[in-house]
Amino acid sequence: MRIEAITLREIRMPLVHFFETSFGRTTERRILLVTVHAEGVNGWGECTAGEHPFYCEESTDTAWYVLREYLAPAFAGKDLASGREAALRMPAVRMHRMAKAALENAVWDAEAQLKQVPLWKLVGGTRKELAAGVSIGIQEGHEQLLEKIAVELAAGYQRIKVKVKPGWDLEVLEKIRAAWPWILLSCDANSAYTLDQVAHLKQFDQFRLLMIEQPLWSDEIFLHALLQHELTTSLCLDESILNARHALAAIELKACRILNVKLGRVGGFSEAIRVHDVALAAEIPVWCGGMLESGIGRAHNLALSTLTGFSLPGDVSASARYWREDIIEPEVTVSGQGTIAVSDEAGRGYAIKEDLIERLTVRKETIRG
Numbered sequence: 292m293r294i295e296a297i298t299l300r301e302i303r304m305p306l307v308h309f310f311e312t313s314f315g316r317t318t319e320r321r322i323l324l325v326t327v328h329a330e331g332v333n334g335w336g337e338c339t340a341g342e343h344p345f346y347c348e349e350s351t352d353t354a355w356y357v358l359r360e361y362l363a364p365a366f367a368g369k370d371l372a373s374g375r376e377a378a379l380r381m382p383a384v385r386m387h388r389m390a391k392a393a394l395e396n397a398v399w400d401a402e403a404q405l406k407q408v409p410l411w412k413l414v415g416g417t418r419k420e421l422a423a424g425v426s427i428g429i430q431e432g433h434e435q436l437l438e439k440i441a442v443e444l445a446a447g448y449q450r451i452k453v454k455v456k457p458g459w460d461l462e463v464l465e466k467i468r469a470a471w472p473w474i475l476l477s478c479d480a481n482s483a484y485t486l487d488q489v490a491h492l493k494q495f496d497q498f499r500l501l502m503i504e505q506p507l508w509s510d511e512i513f514l515h516a517l518l519q520h521e522l523t524t525s526l527c528l529d530e531s532i533l534n535a536r537h538a539l540a541a542i543e544l545k546a547c548r549i550l551n552v553k554l555g556r557v558g559g560f561s562e563a564i565r566v567h568d569v570a571l572a573a574e575i576p577v578w579c580g581g582m583l584e585s586g587i588g589r590a591h592n593l594a595l596s597t598l599t600g601f602s603l604p605g606d607v608s609a610s611a612r613y614w615r616e617d618i619i620e621p622e623v624t625v626s627g628q629g630t631i632a633v634s635d636e637a638g639r640g641y642a643i644k645e646d647l648i649e650r651l652t653v654r655k656e657t658i659r660g
């Protein structure tokens with residue numbers, strides 16, 4: 292496909308409810324969207340970098356800079372066969388995986404439209420009904436958290452994940468288990484603990500958690516192996532896994548028994564598929580993580596989640612949990628059984644609300660070849 296031009300834009304979207312993790316609270320998203328204009332179709336990609344470099348080193352502004360100065364100029368006016376080729380021809384910029392993923396995924400999105408196949412088939416998916424879970428942030432108090440869990444369980448979600456940090460952990464988990472002894476429950480620390488706290492972390496074992504996500508340093512695999520050896524609960528790595536090599540290292544070291552895959556964190560569909568393939572070969576279950584995406588990133592997460600190895604419920608949930616109005620049509624909805632149906636339409640399966648996006652846009656720039 293000939294890429295005539297690439298448009299970068301930043302949109303602002305207030306969250307329906309603030310989202311708090313061990314590294315901070317988000318109330319409004321600043322989302323960078325990439326549009327690849329190719330042969331009459333528009334491929335869309337969403338950059339999952341946060342407003343601040345807290346989850347990882349990237350932010351909306353660093354991604355804008357890297358896309359504008361390096362990545363978009365390398366593709367504008369060029370011919371590319373596919374999303375896979377986009378990954379192979381990414382300029383030699385180190386890291387900045389979320390910026391790269393936004394562009395690569397936009398090319399996959401365009402490729403699916405041009406080939407008139409569903410994006411999920413293009414990436415090699417097999418699942419047509421996806422298991423949905425929710426990620427619930429740190430709240431003002433325990434009561435609010437328990438109320439939120441009750442609402443999500445009533446909606447049908449198959450797995451509840453709560454954010455934890457020192458001071459918001461054992462008591463919280465104890466109250467959840469007292470109310471719901473048998474639900475699929477996991478927690479995510481976003482690197483809030485250190486190896487000095489093994490005795491404390493061992494106490495998590497009493498709650499029969501499906502997993503503890505990323506308890507230790509974001510750049511650490513080996514020390515998670517030491518921790519996993521001490522715990523009966525399975526560890527799951529998120530921040531530590533930036534590519535398929537890391538996934539293989541974590542599996543070989545027994546640093547975790549489950550992997551979270553995020554399109555942005557690993558640099559796009561091509562690498563996410565490779566992470567999946569490594570895990571599937573080792574019989575390590577994976578699930579799709581979320582980054583408070585708008586509908587575009589959400590649609591791409593769903594396409595990824597159709598791959599065979601995504602056997603655990605992901606942080607793939609309804610648009611309405613985040614947005615008063617999402618930028619796609621239809622919005623992502625979840626059945627009373629906590630499932631999301633995959634569309635058989637060509638492309639991403641969700642139309643773009645261009646007028647709404649235009650109204651939400653605070654900056655926009657088109658890079659031409």
Ligand code: OSB
Pocket residue numbers: 312346425426479481529580581582583584606607608
């Ligand atoms: O660690 O999974 C995470 C949101 C922002 C940054 C990191 C994470 C999260 C979530 C939200 O848990 C998942 C979602 O989008 O529903």
Ligand code: MG
Pocket residue numbers: 479481504505529530551580
């Ligand atoms: Mg996480």
